[in-house]
Amino acid sequence: MAFLVSGTLQAAAQLVDAWDSLGRKGKYNVQGSRTALILCSPGVSATAVAAMDGVFQALGFENCEKREVPVQLFCRVAEEIAGNIICPVFRTSLRGILYLGHEPWRPEVTSREGVLCLQMQSDPGPGTQYDLSGTRAALLLAVIQDRLGARHGVVALRDLCQALGFKITLRTNPSAQAFWEELAQFRETLNTHKGLVSCALVALMAHGGPQGQLLGADGEEVQLEVLVQELSCCQALHGHPKIFLLQACRGGNRDSGVGPRALPWHWRWLRAPPAMPTQVDVLQIQADAPGSLISSPGTPGQADILTVYAAAEGCVAYRDEKGSDFVQTLVEVIRANPGGDLLELLTEVNRPVCELDVLGPDSDELRKACLEIRSSLRRRLCL
Structure with missing residues (x-):
C-alpha cells in the first residue's frame, strides 16, 4: 500500500x-x-x-x-x-516556448517566450525585423447581427488597432459579396497610397460554414482563400507583413478535450493539470503552401502572411455575451507587451484560451477551444 x-x-x-x-x-x-x-x-x-x-x-x-x-x-x-524560392509555412497550436536545442541567450529579456529555437541566438539585429515605419492599415469586417457578443470584439480590436497606430476601415454586417468587394477596395487604396505601406491587418468576424467558409450577413458563403489571395496580390504590401485574424467557426466539431478529467479523483485533488484541447501542442512545417503562387522571381507569393484562427480546423469558435475569449485575450496580451514579437505573443494568447472550459449554447457539457496559427513570416514582427 x-x-x-x-x-x-x-x-x-x-x-x-x-x-x-x-x-x-x-x-x-x-x-x-x-x-x-x-x-x-x-x-x-x-x-x-x-x-x-x-x-x-x-x-x-x-x-x-x-x-x-x-x-x-x-x-x-x-x-x-x-x-x-519555396515558401515554408509554419502551422502551430503551441502554448509556450519550445527549445529543442540550446536555449537562446537574450540578456535584455530573459523571460521572453518563443515558438521554436534550435540554436543559440544573440540579440536580433534590425535586418531580422520588419520595418514598420510606414503606414499601417487595418480592415475590420464583422457580421454583428445574430452573433451574441460580437460587438464587444469589434470595439476591442478597433481600440487596439488605434493604439498601435493603424489607420482603420470598419464595416459591419457585410454580405458575402461585400467581404470580397471591401478587400478589393482595401487593396486598391493601399496600392494608390502615397508613401510606404509597412503592414496590413485584416480582421474577419462572422459565422463559419461546415468547410471553414465565411458567411456574410445575407447567409451566403465566401471562401477565405479568395480573400487572402486578394491581399497577397497587393503590390504595396510586397515584402511586408499581412495579418489575418479569423473569429469564425471552421466546422461543427465540439471538442470535449483530453486529459485529467478521466483520471481518479485523488489526482484531480492534487491539482493535476486541466484537460486540454485535442489539437493543442502541435507544430507542423510545410515546405511550401499547396497551390501557392510565385509573385515574382525570388519572392514567394504566399510569404509574409500571418493567419490566426480562433478555432482549430473543423471546430467551433466560441463566444458569449461578453464576446470572444480569443479576441479579448489577444487584446490583453498585446496591450501588456505591444513591442513584443507577435508570434511569441500569440503562444501566450493560446495558453489561457486552451485552459478555459467553455459552455456552448447547444449543450451543458464543457468544451475546449484552441487557436491555430499559420505563418510564412520571414522576419520578426513587432507591432
Missing part, C-alpha cells in the same frame, strides 16, 4: 510540476526521451532522409524511425528551382 500511495503521489507531483512549469515559465519540459518518425514517399532522396535523421540526432532524439509510404506526402521538396 505504501508503494501505491508513493507512486500515486509521485505521478501526481510530476503532473503538477509540468503544469506549473508551463504556466509560470511558458516553456515545455523536454527533459524526457525524444522519439521521431520520418515518413517519406518513394521520390524523396536518401540524402534528404539522412539529413533529416542527422538533424533529429543532433537535437537529442534517441530513436528515429524511418518508413517509406506509397503516397506522396508533400507537394514537392523544398528547394530552389529556376530562381524561385
Whole structure:
C-alpha cells in the first residue's frame, strides 16, 4: 500500500510540476526521451532522409524511425528551382516556448517566450525585423447581427488597432459579396497610397460554414482563400507583413478535450493539470503552401502572411455575451507587451484560451477551444 500511495503521489507531483512549469515559465519540459518518425514517399532522396535523421540526432532524439509510404506526402521538396524560392509555412497550436536545442541567450529579456529555437541566438539585429515605419492599415469586417457578443470584439480590436497606430476601415454586417468587394477596395487604396505601406491587418468576424467558409450577413458563403489571395496580390504590401485574424467557426466539431478529467479523483485533488484541447501542442512545417503562387522571381507569393484562427480546423469558435475569449485575450496580451514579437505573443494568447472550459449554447457539457496559427513570416514582427 505504501508503494501505491508513493507512486500515486509521485505521478501526481510530476503532473503538477509540468503544469506549473508551463504556466509560470511558458516553456515545455523536454527533459524526457525524444522519439521521431520520418515518413517519406518513394521520390524523396536518401540524402534528404539522412539529413533529416542527422538533424533529429543532433537535437537529442534517441530513436528515429524511418518508413517509406506509397503516397506522396508533400507537394514537392523544398528547394530552389529556376530562381524561385519555396515558401515554408509554419502551422502551430503551441502554448509556450519550445527549445529543442540550446536555449537562446537574450540578456535584455530573459523571460521572453518563443515558438521554436534550435540554436543559440544573440540579440536580433534590425535586418531580422520588419520595418514598420510606414503606414499601417487595418480592415475590420464583422457580421454583428445574430452573433451574441460580437460587438464587444469589434470595439476591442478597433481600440487596439488605434493604439498601435493603424489607420482603420470598419464595416459591419457585410454580405458575402461585400467581404470580397471591401478587400478589393482595401487593396486598391493601399496600392494608390502615397508613401510606404509597412503592414496590413485584416480582421474577419462572422459565422463559419461546415468547410471553414465565411458567411456574410445575407447567409451566403465566401471562401477565405479568395480573400487572402486578394491581399497577397497587393503590390504595396510586397515584402511586408499581412495579418489575418479569423473569429469564425471552421466546422461543427465540439471538442470535449483530453486529459485529467478521466483520471481518479485523488489526482484531480492534487491539482493535476486541466484537460486540454485535442489539437493543442502541435507544430507542423510545410515546405511550401499547396497551390501557392510565385509573385515574382525570388519572392514567394504566399510569404509574409500571418493567419490566426480562433478555432482549430473543423471546430467551433466560441463566444458569449461578453464576446470572444480569443479576441479579448489577444487584446490583453498585446496591450501588456505591444513591442513584443507577435508570434511569441500569440503562444501566450493560446495558453489561457486552451485552459478555459467553455459552455456552448447547444449543450451543458464543457468544451475546449484552441487557436491555430499559420505563418510564412520571414522576419520578426513587432507591432
